Amino acid sequence: MTDKKRYPMPLPFGWFVIDYSEDLKVGDVKAVRYFSQDQVLFRTESGVATMLDAYCPHLGAHLGHGGMVKDECIECPFHAWHWDTNGKVDSIPYAKNIPPKAKETKIFKYPTVEKNNLIYAWYHPEGLEPSYEVETYPEVLDPEWSDEFVRFEYSVKCHIQDMAENAVDAAHFKYVHGVVSYPDFEVSYDNQKRVSVQEANMETPRGTVEGKITAYSNGPGDNATKFEGICDTLLLGSTTPIEDEECIVRFSFLQKKVNGEAPKGGVGAAIIADIDKQVKEDIPIWEHKKFALKPVLCDMDGPIAQFRKQYATFYVNYNEAQRIAALHLD
Ligand code: FES
Ligand SMILES: [Fe+2]
Numbered sequence: 001m002t003d004k005k006r007y008p009m010p011l012p013f014g015w016f017v018i019d020y021s022e023d024l025k026v027g028d029v030k031a032v033r034y035f036s037q038d039q040v041l042f043r044t045e046s047g048v049a050t051m052l053d054a055y056c057p058h059l060g061a062h063l064g065h066g067g068m069v070k071d072e073c074i075e076c077p078f079h080a081w082h083w084d085t086n087g088k089v090d091s092i093p094y095a096k097n098i099p100p101k102a103k104e105t106k107i108f109k110y111p112t113v114e115k116n117n118l119i120y121a122w123y124h125p126e127g128l129e130p131s132y133e134v135e136t137y138p139e140v141l142d143p144e145w146s147d148e149f150v151r152f153e154y155s156v157k158c159h160i161q162d163m164a165e166n167a168v169d170a171a172h173f174k175y176v177h178g179v180v181s182y183p184d185f186e187v188s189y190d191n192q193k194r195v196s197v198q199e200a201n202m203e204t205p206r207g208t209v210e211g212k213i214t215a216y217s218n219g220p221g222d223n224a225t226k227f228e229g230i231c232d233t234l235l236l237g238s239t240t241p242i243e244d245e246e247c248i249v250r251f252s253f254l255q256k257k258v259n260g261e262a263p264k265g266g267v268g269a270a271i272i273a274d275i276d277k278q279v280k281e282d283i284p285i286w287e288h289k290k291f292a293l294k295p296v297l298c299d300m301d302g303p304i305a306q307f308r309k310q311y312a313t314f315y316v317n318y319n320e321a322q323r324i325a326a327l328h329l330d
Contacts, residue, residue, distance in 0.1 A: 006159070006245060006289075006290040006291060007159035007161075007162065007244070007245060007290070007291045008291065008293065009159060009161055009291070009315065010125065010244070010315060010316070010317075011035055011036070011123070011125065011160070011241050011244060012160065012161065012219075012220040012311070012314035012315055013122075013123055013124040013125065013128070013131075013220075013314060013315075013316065014122070014123065014132075014192070014219035014220045014221045014222075014314055015113070015120045015121070015122055015130065015132075015134050015218075015219055015221055015222060016034065016035075016120060016121060016122075016123055016220075016221035016222075016238070016239075016240040016241070017118045017119065017120055017221065017222070017238035017240055017250055018032065018034060018041060018051060018112075018119050018120065018121045018240065019032075019041060019049075019118075019119045020117065020118060020119070020149070020151070020250075020252075021049075021114055021117045021118060021119055022117065024041065024042075024043045024049055024119060025043060026043050026044070026045060026047055026069075027042075027043065027045070027068075027069045028042060028043050028069075029041075029042040029063075029064060029067050029068060029069060029074065030042070030064055031054065031062060031064025031065055032051070032064065033242055034121070034123070034240055034241065034242055035123045035241055035242075036241070036242075036243050036244055037053065037054075038053070038054035038055070038062065038064075039051050039052065039053060039054050039064070039110070040052055040053075040054050040062070040063040040064035040067060040074065041064070041119075042067070042069050042074050043069070044069055044071065044072045044073070044085060045069065045071050045072065046072060048072070048085050049112055049114055049119045050074075050085040050109070050112065051109070051110040051112055051121050052074070052083070052087050052107045052108065052109050052110070053087075053107050053108040055107075056076045056078060056081065056083070056107075057102075057105045057107060058076065058078070058079060058081050058102075059078060059079070061076050061077055061078035061079075063076055063077070063083070065077065070082060072084060072085060072090075073085075073090045073091075079092075079094070080093050080094075081093075083107055085109070086106070086109055087106045087107035087108060087109040088103075088105075088106055088107075089102045089103065089105060108127065110122060110123065111129065111130055113134045115134050115135075115136055116134075116135075116136065116137050116140045116236065117140055117149065118236070118238065118252070120134050120221075120222075123241075124316075125316050126316060131192075132191070132192050132218070132219060134218070134222070135216070135218040135222060135224070137224055137234065137236060139234045139254050140236075140254065144256060144257055145234070145254045145255065145256055145257065145262075146254045146255050146256075146257060146262035146263075147262070148262075149236075149252035149253060149254060150252070150253040150254075150272055151250070151251070151252055151253075152250070152251040152252075152253075152276055152279075153248065153249070153250055153251075154248070154249040154251075154279055154280075154283065155242075155246065155247075155248055155249075156246070156247050156248075156249060156283055156286055156287060157245055157246050157286075157287045158245065158246070158247060158286035158287055158289075159241075159244065159245055159247075159291065160220055160221075160239055160241050160247050161220070161291075161311050162286060162289065162291055163239060163247065163249075163282075163286055164217070164220065164223075164239070164307075164311065165304065165307060165308070165311075166282060166286075167196065167215060167217075167223075167307075168187060168196070168302045168303050168304055168306075168307045169301070169302055169304065170182065170183050170184075170185070170300065170301065170302030171300060171301055171302065172282075172285075176278075176281050176282060176285065177277075177278045177281055182300070183198055184198065184199070185197060185198040185213075185215075185302075186198075187303050187306065187307075189306070189310050191313075192218060192219040192313070192314070193216070193217065193218055194215075194216070194217040194307075194310060195214065195215070195216050195217075196214070196215045197212065197213075197214050197215075198212070198213045198214075198215075199211070199212055200212060200213050200229065201229075209229050209230055210229060211227070211228060211229025211230065212226075212227075212228045212229065213225060213226070213227055213228075214226045214228075219314065220239070220311070220314045221238060221239055221240055222236075222238060223236075223237040223238070223239070224236050224237065225237065227271060230267050230271075231255060231256070231263055231266075231267045231268040231271055232255065232256035233253060233254070233255050233256075233268065233271050233272070234253070234254045234255075235251060235252070235253050235275060236250075236251070236252040236253075236254075237249065237250075237251055238250045238251075238252070249279070251275070251276070251279070253272050253275075255268050
């Protein structure tokens with residue numbers, strides 16, 4: 001008998017990328033869907049990026065379908081009530097008075113932060129406030145690094161935890177991605193952070209170049225990988241759940257400039273193309289697998305148990321999550 005449900009885990013809490021800063025201009029209003037819920041995302045006249053639950057408390061219109069930014073508010077397309085960036089009613093154009101009940105009403109507002117030229121929202125299934133901060137990647141604003149991201153986007157039908165496990169699954173790099181030498185990495189954990197360092201020497205026509213790959217994670221939504229050696233590259237890998245079993249993955253690359261210019265073509269482009277190829281190799285596995293609750297592991301499988309233990313701390317019901325996602329591996 002096979003169980004139809006592919007994943008026993010709920011969605012984790014954390015900071016997740018919801019858009020690129022440059023894609024949300026002043027006055028823009030978007031209907032979006034993250035965390036199995038509908039939202040409206042907009043940028044006010046003064047430039048504040050705001051994400052609220054989508055539905056107007058008055059009579060239920062979706063604010064993202066026809067809503068308009070008016071100063072620091074969003075105007076509902078149905079009866080033109082104005083809602084501010086805290087989700088509170090600001091004005092009702094045809095009412096003599098704002099009724100007390102409307103004054104008390106609040107549309108759920110997601111905490112948002114704009115950093116690294118990205119917009120992040122905090123998701124918590126019980127609506128609790130953020131418990132850690134969004135990381136800053138100095139390369140994004142550093143004039144020595146490329147001025148714009150090279151962007152890739154993938155939609156993947158998979159639970160976010162199962163995709164993340166890929167990073168510590170040492171053996172798959174050889175069999176899925178054709179990596180020649182067996183990856184040897186050191187992983188360390190500090191609260192919601194995970195850092196893995198891998199020495200990666202590269203053979204080139206000019207001899208061996210010492211290389212290093214450092215992968216950082218700050219909570220479940222934010223990953224960054226730095227490739228050092230031939231062409232220094234930073235990959236911001238943001239994963240955001242759309243549904244319980246579907247994610248949007250945004251890969252944003254920056255490279256160190258050479259003689260004042262971002263590398264075009266050559267090794268730089270080859271590094272990016274190789275990572276894009278790797279994701280496309282992973283996707284069919286991710287989309288068709290189910291979570292191995294009690295995996296049968298061998299000695300060279302990588303630190304999967306340790307990974308699952310930390311990941312379990314991103315769930316509200318920690319004890320239950322531990323039982324599901326980690327303890328079977330002890
Ligand atoms: S439904 Fe939004 S103003 Fe009426
Ligand atoms: Fe992979």
